[in-house]
Amino acid sequence: xxxxxxxxxxxxxxxxxxxxxxxxxxxxxxxxxxxxxxxxxxxxxxxxxxxxxxxxxxxxxxxxxxxxxxxxxxxxxxxxxxxxxxxxxxxxxxxxxxxxxxxxxxxxxxxxxxxxxxx
Numbered sequence: 001x002x003x004x005x006x007x008x009x010x011x012x013x014x015x016x017x018x019x020x021x022x023x024x025x026x027x028x029x030x031x032x033x034x035x036x037x038x039x040x041x042x043x044x045x046x047x048x049x050x051x052x053x054x055x056x057x058x059x060x061x062x063x064x065x066x067x068x069x070x071x072x073x074x075x076x077x078x079x080x081x082x083x084x085x086x087x088x089x090x091x092x093x094x095x096x097x098x099x100x101x102x103x104x105x106x107x108x109x110x111x112x113x114x115x116x117x118x119x
Contacts, residue, residue, distance in 0.1 A: 025089055032096060033061055 036058050044054040068088075075084040 021085070025085070028092070033058070036061065
């Protein structure tokens, strides 16, 4: 009976690095959603937009996430999990950065809720 490949010191270090990257990525996502929800009222006030319009900033995040879950499996099998994850993390950071200077909700919603920036 085989129990699988033997773990070496190198694989334990690789596993630890992988876990650190995944945890940091997860924390970044939760942190981003928290910031968006806290900022909804000030965003509505500054942009003179009704709450229903500004709410799309927060609503679009889970919608975009749901849109990219199926292609994520394909991207991981096609390009490798590490490359797909790091690319998604880079796109997510870029989308969050692109939405920062927006003064009107119409400028803030598309960069934040672009399915390419979610993973």
